[in-house]
Amino acid sequence: MSMKPFNAILIRDIKLASRSFGDVLTLVLFFIMIGVIIPFAIGPNKMLLASIAPGIIWMAAFLSSLLAIDRFFRADFEDGSLLAMRHANISLSAIAFAKLIALWVITILPLIIATPILAMMLFMDFEILIRTILSLLAGTPALIAFGGIGAAITVSLKRGGLIAPVLILPISIPILIFGISSIKANAGIGVESAAMLFLIAISLLAMVFAPFAIALALRLDQE
Amino acid sequence: MSKILPSYSLKVKNLQLIRSRRDILSNICLSVKSGEALILRGANGIGKTSLLMALAGYLHIEAGLIGWEKTKQDDDEKTAYEDMHFISHQYAIKENLSLTENLKFWADMNGGSKDDVFMALEKAGLGHGADFEALMLSQGQKKRLSLARLLVSKKPIWLLDEPTSALDSEGDKWVASLIDNHLDDGGLVIAATHLDLPMKKNKRIKTIILGQDK
Numbered sequence: 173m174s175m176k177p178f179n180a181i182l183i184r185d186i187k188l189a190s191r192s193f194g195d196v197l198t199l200v201l202f203f204i205m206i207g208v209i210i211p212f213a214i215g216p217n218k219m220l221l222a223s224i225a226p227g228i229i230w231m232a233a234f235l236s237s238l239l240a241i242d243r244f245f246r247a248d249f250e251d252g253s254l255l256a257m258r259h260a261n262i263s264l265s266a267i268a269f270a271k272l273i274a275l276w277v278i279t280i281l282p283l284i285i286a287t288p289i290l291a292m293m294l295f296m297d298f299e300i301l302i303r304t305i306l307s308l309l310a311g312t313p314a315l316i317a318f319g320g321i322g323a324a325i326t327v328s329l330k331r332g333g334l335i336a337p338v339l340i341l342p343i344s345i346p347i348l349i350f351g352i353s354s355i356k357a358n359a360g361i362g363v364e365s366a367a368m369l370f371l372i373a374i375s376l377l378a379m380v381f382a383p384f385a386i387a388l389a390l391r392l393d394q395e
Numbered sequence: 396m397s398k399i400l401p402s403y404s405l406k407v408k409n410l411q412l413i414r415s416r417r418d419i420l421s422n423i424c425l426s427v428k429s430g431e432a433l434i435l436r437g438a439n440g441i442g443k444t445s446l447l448m449a450l451a452g453y454l455h456i457e458a459g460l461i462g463w464e465k466t467k468q469d470d471d472e473k474t475a476y477e478d479m480h481f482i483s484h485q486y487a488i489k490e491n492l493s494l495t496e497n498l499k500f501w502a503d504m505n506g507g508s509k510d511d512v513f514m515a516l517e518k519a520g521l522g523h524g525a526d527f528e529a530l531m532l533s534q535g536q537k538k539r540l541s542l543a544r545l546l547v548s549k550k551p552i553w554l555l556d557e558p559t560s561a562l563d564s565e566g567d568k569w570v571a572s573l574i575d576n577h578l579d580d581g582g583l584v585i586a587a588t589h590l591d592l593p594m595k596k597n598k599r600i601k602t603i604i605l606g607q608d609k
Contacts, residue, residue, distance in 0.1 A: 256483075256544070395455055
């Protein structure tokens with residue numbers, strides 16, 4: 173298998189996202205807005221905010237990625253690209269893998285870049301910010317992989333918008349647990365690095381197996 | 396360009412398809428081989444598209460057999476499904492990309508060079524607007540762009556679903572000449588249509604009318 177079709181999908185999806193930049197920007201704004209409204213809900217207690225800030229950032233990233241899920245395969249499904257791709261010089265699971273990477277770049281990467289803005293509003297330490305970013309980098313691939321499975325299962329439903337998030341929320345809980353524990357500084361010696369390793373393991377496993385599950389789901393969608 | 400296409404033969408025996416618990420096609424038998432075209436005719440909703448989708452390997456087959464066979468072995472080990480173009484009623488075009496970018500994507504996916512892309516656009520009558528976004532295209536032009544995929548990457552099997560829909564009479568002739576040329580090159584064409592295609596009448600065109608008593 174040559175890499176040409178794989179790269180073509182990756183480049184096309186990123187190019188498409190950069191041309192409809194509004195979508196990317198909306199997602200980033202949503203992500204920041206969550207950080208803006210939570211202080212209103214729990215009061216302007218600096219210490220409290222700073223201590224729960226990593227949790228807020230993870231929740232914001234989590235919710236934002238849920239919002240983006242439905243778009244994962246919908247356009248390619250509806251305009252027939254997905255069908256035509258099935259006759260290309262690339263397997264459906266490799267197509268799914270390329271799309272997962274592209275999705276991470278166009279939905280998660282902008283959020284991670286915007287994280288310092290949220291951190292500033294939540295009075296976060298610089299050190300905690302760095303750890304939060306690292307844990308997002310380690311954990312979000314799994315989030316995208318699970319999201320991709322949910323999107324592939326629901327893409328043939330006309331109103332699949334809310335079903336995919338409901339499907340993948342329960343299986344995403346471990347990501348959240350390990351994501352948060354890899355940040356907390358005073359959780360105990362070695363806990364955070366163990367959690368980080370778990371997080372990376374989940375991400376790697378999810379990225380390896382999700383493309384096959386997605387390919388299977390997409391095949392069934394067409395029937 | 397004149398690379399010899401691998402030849403295939405297709406045999407369908409007693410095919411039965413069920414979609415949404417409805418029996419849409421039953422007892423379909425047909426055969427076609429490279430160098431021949433098969434035209435599927437029939438009223439709307441009779442199952443032409445479903446039959447094409449089954450032949451392209453998308454659908455679960457309830458009963459019967461769809462057998463693609465490579466009659467002449469060549470060096471590459473592609474299956475019939477990889478050696479196939481399926482041009483459906485959906486255009487598979489991204490409106491935010493230019494015509495060239497759209498076609499270049501499919502060239503990368505299916506094999507084909509940048510020169511092939513320019514040539515295909517020229518032949519499809521879209522050469523003058525190659526750098527415009529596909530957003531600007533009319534329905535007929537979109538159809539032409541999706542058919543241009545056939546010219547960018549040479550594949551022996553063409554499955555065409557209503558290839559002339561939205562096209563003007565010039566377009567009908569163009570599609571017919573595409574099919575004629577493909578058959579000359581030793582290709583295999585299966586097209587579902589409810590219009591007469593102005594192809595050279597000869598023995599290599601078979602027609603099957605779905606929905607009539609067998």
